[in-house]
Amino acid sequence: MSYEKLAKEIIQGVGGEKNVVSLVHCATRLRFVLKDNAKADKAKLEKTVGIITVKESGGQFQVVIGNTVPEVYSAIGDISGILKDSSKAEEKPQARRFGLGSLIDVISSIFAPLLGVMAGAGILKGLLLIAENFNWLEKTEPTYIILFAAADSLFYFLPVLLAVTTARKFGGNVFTAVTIAGALLYPSITALKDTEGPIDFFGIPVVMMSYSSTVIPIILSVIIMSKLEKLCNRYIHESVKNFITPLISLVIMLPLTLIVFGPFGVYVGNGIADALLAVFAFSPLLAGAILGAGWQLLVIFGVHWGLVPVFINNVAVYGKDSIKPPATASVFAQTGAALGVMLKTKNKKLKTLAGSATLSALFGITEPAVYGVTLPLKRPFIAGVIGGGVGGAIIGQAGTQAFASGAPGLLTLPIFYGPGGQGFPGLILGITTSFILSAVLTYILGFKDPVEEEEKGQEIVKSVIAPSGDRTADKLSVTALSPISGTIVSLEDVPDPAFSSEAMGKGIAIEPDSGRVVAPFDGTVTVAFKKKHALAVVSDEGAEILIHVGIDTVKLNGEFFSTHIQEGDRVKAGQLLLEFDLEQIRAAGYHTVTPVIVTNTLDYSDVLPLQNRQIREQEELMHIVAK
Incomplete structure (x- = not known):
């Protein structure tokens, strides 16, 4: 696959480079924010080779690519200025969004760039936990210390990384944002937390917190900092604003964060975590079943991003998280459903797609399985929801915990292995159950196999176009009915070389005797x-x-014509498409002979039109013979 070619098609499909406000990517999707979504050609993009599907959710125009999304993202950066312009806060979509969609857009834009390295660090952290539990490594060994630093540094310095992504999202100065985040983790600031007695800033009380691994405080701080910078740059002279604006931002934002945003963010995060833990304490089986069954539904609508900060905050505050494990059952359930499709279908193309989708889903990339296989077939997706609910209930009841972040999949199973391995057997049982149950249910419930429709369609076409003996019944061809009533004219007699030379394709022409154009067959x-x-x-x-x-x-600019359809409309053979005033057009001095051209002639072995006679609407006009 040419990533550069696909990148060009995507840029064109989203309405061009000038229609893009920002672009980020997660594990499988390009997440665009567009000025005007109406300028994007969703239907065309969905038909493009290399694109699984296109979704509009959470204020974003999402192009689902699959495993190769980093390469496509990089190719977009190579051939356009989109990635350079993605941090420009001055450019906004046409309609400013508020509410849930806007919130999801913000969260996904902030966290999506970190998911890859977060998953890698989470796997390493999980493997170290296993090595420690089996006494393969001791915490005091230099090898363990070095590897743990590599695994844990992302989480310890998470405010710094979030400062970068948040500043890019809101158009703030990245270096100022990182400086503020660094100050929150600065040794002397960290030491103030253990100081006896009250702490104040010019007499204003400061409640000191530990900001390592926190999420909400730095995000709130950088959002306000970005607004403050714009205000300062509006009124400060250009000759000094490059250093005066950062000065003001640092002097105001760090104390404000320590006094207001820090405590507020930490308390809110702890409150959310406590509430979710209370739900699991009430009924871990029920909570696990709901998460296992509903996770992929949340993913489809893009609202799962609302839980991502909660995962990370739980690990930071409590050292573990109970929400992610049941959601893992949903991933393996859809994987099993895709496997069930692969085993049952007789369609070779679908079997290949389902097989590759199953493999990628095992490693946590479920978009090809969900959007390419289970969701379009409906019943397999439902089987996956049921399997995910059962597996999630098992995992919830087992009390499985996640001890690091990472997308659920085979490679990230170590993040669920905690001290003594408690809850890990329940996870294995849950994901195995969800996988097998979904595959079996898919096979039993079945689905409308595309192969049945294709064979039926072939038989219908063969019986229609090959009854006369001069057609061969073993060829899949198309019969076009006459869209116009009138006299057949050979294409070479049309007074326009573009048509008469067959440069645009083979076909026939009709001199109309009425002002109607109808559909020549069922189509679009x-x-x-x-x-x-x-x-x-x-x-x-x-x-x-x-x-x-x-x-x-x-040249008539639409005068004397009236249309009854729009691009993209489905039409039936004989349906009225267009009307025109035949006499007025002739009176204006124009030829009315109407070419009917097969524009993709090269895709067929021949085009055989009827010759030299009167024809009425919906009579056979030409046979288009397949290769």
């Missing part, structure tokens, strides 16, 4: 010209026909 309108003089329809089998009313009628 792919082009509806603004001047209304022409349109194109593609059949369900893929034959593309252009109907061009008259010669040079584009």
Whole structure:
């Protein structure tokens, strides 16, 4: 696959570089914020090779790529200025969003860039926990100390990393933001927490907290800092604002964070954690079942991002988290459902897709399985929800905990292995149950296998187009019915070389005797010209026909024409598409002979039109013979 080519198609599909406000990526998705979502061509992107699906959620236009998203993201940066411009706060979408969608957009933009390294660090931390429990390494050994520093530094200095991503999201000065975060972790500031007696800043009481691994305080601080910078830059002279603005930001924001945002953020985070722990304490089985069944639904709508800070905060505050383990059952359930599809389907293309999706989902990348396999087939997705609920209930009841962050998958199982391995067997039992149950349910419940529709469609087409003996029944072809009533004219007699030379494709022409154009077959309108003089329809089998009313009628600017369809409309054979005033067009001095062209002629072995006779709407006009 050419990542550069795919990057160009994506940029074009989202409405061009100028329509992009910002772009980040997570493990599988490009997450765009666009100025105008209406300028994006979602349907075209979904048909592009290399794209699994496209979602609009949480204020973002999300292009789901799969495992190769980092390469595509990098290619976009190489061929455009989108990544350079993603931190420009001056550019905003056309309609400013508030509420849940805006919140999800903020959270995902802040945390998505960190997920890859966070998963890697989490796996290493989990492996060290296993090594410690089995006495393979001692905490005092230099080897353990070095590896633990590599695993834990991300979490210890998390405020610094969040300062970077938050500043980029809100258009603040990244270096000022990092300086504020660094000050929160500065040794003398950390030491103040253990100081006896009250602490104040110019007489204002300061409640000291430990800011290592915290999430909310630095995010709130950098958001306000970004607003303060813009205010300062508006009024401070250009000659001095480059150092006066950071000075003001540091002097105001660090004390404000220590006095207000820090305690507020820590208390809020602790409150959320306590509330969720209370839910698990009430009924761990029920809480686990709800999370296991519902996690993929949250992912589909993008609202799972609201729980990401909670995961991280729980690990930071309590050293463990009870929410992530049941959600892991949902991942393995959809993996099992994809496997069930692979085992049951007779469609070779679907079998290959389901097989590769199963493999990637085992390692935590579920988008190909969900969007490419289980969700379109419906019943397998439902089987996955059921399997996830059962597995989540087992994991919740077992009291499994996560001791580090990371996307659920085979490689990240070590993050669930804590002291003594308590709860880990329950996790293994839960994910195994969810995987097997979902696969079995998918196989039993079944689904509408695409192979059945394809074979049925082939038989219908063969019986329609090959009854006369001069057609061969073993070829899948298309019959186009006449879209216009009139007299058939050979294409070479059309007074326009673009048509008569067959440069645009083979076909036929009709001299109309009425002002109507109807659909030549069941299909989709792919082009509806603004001047209304022409349109194109593609059949369900893929034959593309252009109907061009008259010669040079584009110059009429739509006068004497009226259209009854729009691009993208589904149409049935014989459905009225276009009307025109035949006599007025002729009176204006234009030829009304109407070419009917198969624009993708090269995809077929031949186009066989009827010749030299009168024809009525919906009579057979031409046979398009497949290769």
